Amino acid sequence: MNTAAKVISSGESVFIPTGYVDLKATLDGGQVFRWWSDIGGFRGVIGQRAMLLSETSNGVSARPVDGKSLNGLRRLVSDYLGQQQDLVGFQKRFSDDPCLGPALRGYPGLRILRQEPWECLFSFICSATSNIPRIKRNVGTVAETLGDVIGTGSRDVSFPRPEMITDAGEQCLRDLGLGFRAKYLVFAAESVASGELNLNDLRKESFAYARRVLTDLHGVGEKIADCVLAFSLDKTESFIVDRHILRALHKWYDLPEKASHSYAADWARDYFGDHAALANQYMFHRERLARRAKDWGGQHISRALPEDGRY
DNA sequence: GTCCAGGGTGAAA
């Protein structure tokens, strides 16, 4: 590499002092579905900006790939990476917790994102009876088909407004491979496009009220609502229950093995309080890696990881 | 080739 290119490339990026962020765990761990591993980091879109995010020792650097300036980028990325959350308080409170302590030492850079609510709701409606590779493909295909091109890469597209989804219609979404979720997605899009549902307003409402509004949508149950509440609506007390989390709650916190998902979520919100969403994410990440290690025939031992988490 | 499960939800029993 010649020096000129190096200078230009470093001059084009902005540093965001977030503290250490584990981009793979955070952007490729099931919270969000439109970030892709690229040379030097992860490439994706926040709002109307396409960028490449890279890890540094004490923060993240962002390089635009949309030909626009650095103006506003630091604020945009900082907000997106969940800087408003009480990660320090959470770490202190649960450093001795048998489940969360090792997880906190193992992946200290795992964050909860603050996503744009509409894309988040769309993504998690897509998640029903699906898996992460497929959700990524579904959400990506819809964005690339109906969104606006904002960068130089094929995936550098803004997420389509609800009106674009209602105009496209259920059959279009089915043709794109969304299956039975297509009609739920159109319902949600109609609700937002008509103004009947204002997602941004729910950020200011209580957890219980916002959850009720979301689950009133056809095709959105408690699980999907809790994802949207945690990952885009600032509800730090949200706790997402699936069968993996249920198993973890049984194993570490002695919850009845056959507790209902609904009961487990209520219990966890009460137990973890305002740290429920963080606890949930660390627990989920731990279970996910443990399961993967098992698939490899190995064993997942968090304590074997370096204490400073730079692995 | 078949079988099965994948961060569910709604409707009917």
Place this chain on the structure above:
DNA sequence: TTTCACCCTGGA
């Protein structure tokens, strides 16, 4: 409270 259809894809 429990059971089942709903779509579809990748891996066993």
